[in-house]
Amino acid sequence: MLPAMPAHPGTPRETPGDAPRRAPAGAAVLREDVTDAIRAAVFEELAAVGFARMSIEGIARRAGVGKTAVYRRWKSKLALVLDLVSAVAAEGLPAPATGSLHGDVRALLEVAAHALRHPVASRVIPDLLVESARHPEIADAIKAALLDSRQGVAAVVVREAVARGELPAGTDPDRALDLIVGPLYWRLAVVRGELPAGYLDGLATSAVAALRAG
CATH class of the missing domain: 1.10.10.60 (Homeodomain-like)
Structure with missing residues (x-):
């Protein structure tokens, strides 16, 4: 965000x-x-x-x-950009609390899609990812802003789903994050394709099925 x-x-x-x-x-x-x-x-x-x-x-x-x-x-x-990216990380991402795994995954996808479709973010994030190869400081800041906060949210989603009996104990939050957000990032930030009607619903269903399959 x-x-x-x-x-x-x-x-x-x-x-x-x-x-x-x-x-x-x-x-x-x-x-x-x-x-x-x-x-x-x-x-x-x-x-x-x-x-x-x-x-x-x-x-x-x-x-x-x-x-x-x-x-x-x-x-x-560089110091200026690092400060701004760090500010994004500091804001964090609220964990969804819909009461179901599918609802939480769908809510997380909605927030991620909104961020990735932001008119500025859609141009800034890919550019900074390229620059991170030359500036390790940028790579670390981006990891904190785009990954660490979402890893925390994914851990909450998985923990709550395990407690409800929707996922088996030992489900890996990192793998959950890959399955939930990875395809969305690829479509919006790499391919830069549109999201057809029902895309997020279908992606949420697929991600939940993959997580339950282990």
Whole structure:
């Protein structure tokens, strides 16, 4: 899931007049609206040109701020992107609680499909996956954002299904996650195909059948 991008706040600028008269000793006062504008601009810039062509200058221009405002917060574009991806991971993903394995799997697919079809995420995620081969830090951040939180959710879904007697004890949550989300990611992020009517229902049924078959 991507964090909600704030509405573009126009052209915020940090000037001496914007800061309180008495700033905390040893620390700069950073306006939140400027920080939000920069974060929104990063998502837009990533979607427009990709990580390799993205620049601090382009981010600053899109956010309506000076380059200094960006560098006050992040030392490089890599640090900026890592911060944003980490924010996605920190949000986490709520575990579904429908009362049935099929319902939980279907709910998880709905959330994943919404995230993967997001107009920005659909362009940003594949690009960052390519860049992760060159930047191990990005790979680690993406794993935390896209995998770790979902592994936690998959573990909850499996545990509850085992408790209800819908799955055998010892069902592997990692395998469950592969079976549930893997085909959806392939279709939306790799093949970039549409989801026909009933696709998520059918995928949920297939995933549940595969999990029960062991």
